[in-house]
Amino acid sequence: MAEEVVLLDFRPSPFGMRSRIALAEKGIKYEYKEEDLRNKSALLLQMNPVHKKIPVLIHNGKPVCESLIQVQYIDEVWHDKAPLLPSDPYQKATARFWADYVDKKIYDLGSRVWKTKGEEQATAKKEFIETLKLMEKELGDKPYFGGESLGYVDVAFIPFYSWFYAYEKCGNFSIEAECPKLIAWAKRCMQKESVAKSLPDQQKVYDFILEMKKRFGIE
């Protein structure tokens, strides 16, 4: 049966990147549609009426919203190739915990790093680094959070690597100096085609952030 897969997305979005990586890992052909977030398409508003956000995965006309829900959905439907979640319930729970932790911490703290200044920024930077160090501890000696191969937590977390340069420039700090093992992990992930093709260039993300700062009057 002809499968129709469409992804409504926005190139710099780390959430969109997760679904791109998952689809690429499974070798799924899909139509990528870039959204103009200041002029959202009728299709986006129809497919995600509750949140009106990207990414939206449309599979045979039916929408799946929220990036981690999409990754799980992709893993369950195309289960015969490159499994992202472990089959053991306890290991699965551990993976879900850490992906949830990434969701709760990384995006918000990172946003505060590039949006704020002075003491507020200093606090955000400190917490951000602490969060990265905890992730580094969880990674341990494994090549990936998923063990020997890319897993759910890797897919959830690696998109933010494309934003690291922007965070560093805005916050005037070096993530590699603080978390070398994490950067080594990130570079290892970037060796994979599914990841390399899904993440925008770090300079482009920084340019995008500068544009956002200008637009919202943030110095």
Place this chain on the structure above:
Amino acid sequence: MGEEVKVFGYWASPYSYRAELALKLKGVSYEYINEDIFGNKSDLLLKYNPVHKKVPILLHNGKSIVESVVILEYIEETWKHNLYLPQDPYDKATARFWIKFIDEKCFPTLWLAAWSPENEREKVTNEACEYMKTLESALNGKKFFGGETIGMVDIVASSVGYFIRVTQEIMGLNLLSADKFPQLFQWSEDFANCSIVKESLPPRDKLLPFVKGLIAKYQQDNAKA
């Protein structure tokens, strides 16, 4: 096989309640340990949930699982009878969507509407009502979010259907009312009347003074800030 199942919880916590209800729905026996979360958290709590230091914690044969929704998914995958998530991946994704919506939008906004100072309350209340309208649409004529029987969305929605209803009673608010949200209101009645739910919910007469005290604390802390 000897299964050792323990829940570290707090009797009034809506999150803790989810873990207990799920185990009861599966007919799994467990030992319940009430944690003094407002006073002294036990060494075991800090050992089993070092990252968030919160309840609920599910301990299964010595291994800890934390975060209520992660716990619910684990319980479903471990005890594969009386399933509360749909089998079809699309329906499962839909259930997960509503669970996230309740936890990120509905429940926090409703709680905020309960203790916000007068001058801020109207805006938050309007937002909460929008979310409840959206949540009601997810029922779509069904008795429960899970269909004929309680599903995972219903378990999570207990935060709204029971705990928020108790809260609004204290505050004299009428957020989840029968005339504004007839389907959602009926759902909360049907849900609370299920025997397994009825016997496991924290009693109203204990919960009322507790929530009253908690709201007072929130208002006090907010006034100081």
